[in-house]
Amino acid sequence: MRTIFLDLGLQPITNCFLPTPVVADEVFYPLRVQFDDDSALVSLVTTLRPELMFNETYAHRASASATMRESFRSVAHHIRDTFRPRRVLEIGSNDGAFISALSRDIVVAVEPCENLAGMTAALGYRTYPVFWNLAEAETIVKCHGEMDVIYAANTMSHIPGLAQALEAVTLALSDDGVFVFEEPSLLAVITNGSYDQFYDEHAHVFSVTAAARALATCGLEVFDLEELSTHGGSTRFYAKRRGRQSHVVSERVQQAIDRELAAGLTELPTYLRFAERVQQSRTDLVQLLSELKAQGKTIISYGATYKSATIFNFCQIGTSLLDCIVDTTPGKQGKFSPGMHIPIVSPEEGLGQTVDFAFLGAWNFRSEIIAKEREFVGRGGHFITHVPDVHIIKLGATSPRTP
Ligand code: TMP
Numbered sequence: 001m002r003t004i005f006l007d008l009g010l011q012p013i014t015n016c017f018l019p020t021p022v023v024a025d026e027v028f029y030p031l032r033v034q035f036d037d038d039s040a041l042v043s044l045v046t047t048l049r050p051e052l053m054f055n056e057t058y059a060h061r062a063s064a065s066a067t068m069r070e071s072f073r074s075v076a077h078h079i080r081d082t083f084r085p086r087r088v089l090e091i092g093s094n095d096g097a098f099i100s101a102l103s104r105d106i107v108v109a110v111e112p113c114e115n116l117a118g119m120t121a122a123l124g125y126r127t128y129p130v131f132w133n134l135a136e137a138e139t140i141v142k143c144h145g146e147m148d149v150i151y152a153a154n155t156m157s158h159i160p161g162l163a164q165a166l167e168a169v170t171l172a173l174s175d176d177g178v179f180v181f182e183e184p185s186l187l188a189v190i191t192n193g194s195y196d197q198f199y200d201e202h203a204h205v206f207s208v209t210a211a212a213r214a215l216a217t218c219g220l221e222v223f224d225l226e227e228l229s230t231h232g233g234s235t236r237f238y239a240k241r242r243g244r245q246s247h248v249v250s251e252r253v254q255q256a257i258d259r260e261l262a263a264g265l266t267e268l269p270t271y272l273r274f275a276e277r278v279q280q281s282r283t284d285l286v287q288l289l290s291e292l293k294a295q296g297k298t299i300i301s302y303g304a305t306y307k308s309a310t311i312f313n314f315c316q317i318g319t320s321l322l323d324c325i326v327d328t329t330p331g332k333q334g335k336f337s338p339g340m341h342i343p344i345v346s347p348e349e350g351l352g353q354t355v356d357f358a359f360l361g362a363w364n365f366r367s368e369i370i371a372k373e374r375e376f377v378g379r380g381g382h383f384i385t386h387v388p389d390v391h392i393i394k395l396g397a398t399s400p401r402t403p
Pocket of ligand 1: 060064065066302303304305306307326327328329332362364365368369372
């Protein structure tokens with residue numbers, strides 16, 4: 001049975017960075033999250049048509065941070081050296097952060113956002129500008145044969161029709177092939193209170209338990225996993241065809257499922273408590289920003305992330321509290337944030353001498369950003385985060401909520 005446990009209000013399309021602050025026909029939808037106690041899957045109640053989100057204007061770049069560039073390079077080399085694949089398929093290749101660490105001869109990529117597909121095609125990687133489904137999987141197998149490795153990062157959580165997407169993986173995988181995919185971890189979301197992992201593109205946020213059950217319905221089995229620090233806590237799954245002896249099932253898989261059981265991830269009350277914590281987080285964040293503003297402080301946000309769109313629209317935080325959002329992505333600069341219409345500028349322009357506080361919209365890159373913005377910190381600037389609860393970050397320690 002499915003139960004709705006979290007209502008994050010009306011939300012915009014997070015990829016819709018606006019050219020002007022006045023928009024008559026901006027699309028909003030109700031962002032509600034449900035738990036299914038049969039499949040243990042946590043997913044959005046309303047999912048949008050994929051074309052509304054993943055199109056030629058898609059702004060997210062997997063290579064935007066050094067942390068992610070290194071993570072993709074290192075997993076690509078690990079896969080190449082461990083499984084020695086003759087053919088590798090990436091589903092959702094974005095700007096090529098993963099495939100560019102592999103030889104063009106062995107890679108096939110699928111990327112529905114045409115701007116991104118064009119980037120990897122221009123680098124010489126065979127890229128299909130399509131959504132992943134059974135028909136495309138058949139076409140790819142016909143042209144290139146079955147795949148020894150299929151890799152997907154932050155992609156399976158983006159596909160509402162999960163069962164069909166996994167069937168397509170099973171179809172394209174060679175008998176002893178390995179399906180490697182990584183996704184934000186539900187356990188990390190619940191532990192961190194990071195409700196901003198729920199947004200239009202995340203049709204599901206996976207626990208190991210739910211991922212294993214979904215894979216099992218398509219004849220696949222998780223044989224190993226890694227806990228990653230990316231995206232505030234992610235899991236990298238390694239799956240094979242059920243019944244094949246090619247890989248031994250690691251005890252790490254059952255250990256992770258046991259940890260989730262102990263944390264209550266298969267029980268509704270856990271999610272109801274999480275929803276209460278989210279309400280408290282909203283109250284605390286609005287109160288802290290309002291108090292600082294009343295003291296005459298200048299506040300901005302750092303990172304025009306899809307995650308921060310959820311926060312600002314849920315908390316109704318706009319230009320009365322934040323002067324701007326800074327972001328290094330050229331395609332986001334000069335635009336306005338979805339829903340709350342906060343101007344987005346480069347860090348050079350927005351993080352000037354007069355800024356006192358910067359909310360970490362890209363809190364998952366906290367270390368990278370703080371290291372980069374030593375000058376801001378050095379002259380007395382402070383970062384604010386809502387993870388795991390709302391507070392001002394003091395370097396080397398965290399302060400109570402008040403300045
Ligand atoms: P993501 O969390 O969806 O990957 O988005 C991170 C955003 O933060 C992306 O738009 C780039 C931006 N960003 C900066 O502006 N400066 C930085 O130092 C880092 C790491 C990210």
